[in-house]
Amino acid sequence: MRILTANLRAGRADPDALGMLLEQQSIDVACFQELGPAQVDAVRDVLPHGVLEPGSGPSRFYGMGIAARAPLDVAVFPLDGRRGFRAVLDGSFELLNIHVMVYASRSTPHASILRRRQMRQLLAHLDATPDQPRLLLGDLNSWAVTPAYRSLTSRLRDLHLEHARASGGVPPRTWGLRPGSRRLLRLDHALGSGIEVARVEVVTLEGSDHDGLIVEI
Numbered sequence: 001m002r003i004l005t006a007n008l009r010a011g012r013a014d015p016d017a018l019g020m021l022l023e024q025q026s027i028d029v030a031c032f033q034e035l036g037p038a039q040v041d042a043v044r045d046v047l048p049h050g051v052l053e054p055g056s057g058p059s060r061f062y063g064m065g066i067a068a069r070a071p072l073d074v075a076v077f078p079l080d081g082r083r084g085f086r087a088v089l090d091g092s093f094e095l096l097n098i099h100v101m102v103y104a105s106r107s108t109p110h111a112s113i114l115r116r117r118q119m120r121q122l123l124a125h126l127d128a129t130p131d132q133p134r135l136l137l138g139d140l141n142s143w144a145v146t147p148a149y150r151s152l153t154s155r156l157r158d159l160h161l162e163h164a165r166a167s168g169g170v171p172p173r174t175w176g177l178r179p180g181s182r183r184l185l186r187l188d189h190a191l192g193s194g195i196e197v198a199r200v201e202v203v204t205l206e207g208s209d210h211d212g213l214i215v216e217i
Contacts, residue, residue, distance in 0.1 A: 079098070099140075
């Protein structure tokens with residue numbers, strides 16, 4: 001099974017290129033953040049099942065969804081500020097698609113408050129079912145030195161980091177200031193527990209300031 005996580009830059013990622021990526025990479029399930037209306041048809045042509053909720057206008061950074069080749073029950077995962085999505089794959093492991101709020105800025109002065117609430121809610125969910133096999137994907141707006149990353153990786157393995165180290169390398173950074181620019185931070189993550197991962201691969205998302213991750217189970 002090949003699972004993609006992709007931040008689509010508030011709906012500005014190239015929809016045709018996205019559709020080609022899904023097909024050429026034989027993606028079975030995709031988790032999207034910042035999904036826009038322009039990408040929905042391209043996704044549905046390849047992955048017709050699941051739930052997609054694009055954002056637009058003032059809510060353009062809030063579009064989310066999980067799409068799949070085969071029928072898949074997708075449920076809302078409630079979080080303050082920006083909800084996530086949840087599914088159960090192969091009848092055994094939980095898939096979470098999460099987009100953690102950024103730190104506060106001039107345009108989002110209350111983001112840090114929402115971010116802390118989101119993290120408390122997410123960690124409470126993980127702690128309530130610690131033995132549940134799961135894969136948590138998404139743009140977590142967190143990197144190795146942040147408290148959010150440290151809290152999550154005290155409960156879940158950093159699968160991207162593990163795969164890179166097993167190959168004798170380091171995991172590539174996934175976010176830059178603009179599409180095609182040098183990547184500055186590793187904000188997009190694949191965290192998990194109770195599952196075995198064969199490969200984690202970074203892929204280019206045309207028109208996005210993020211790269212995507214493909215996790216092969």
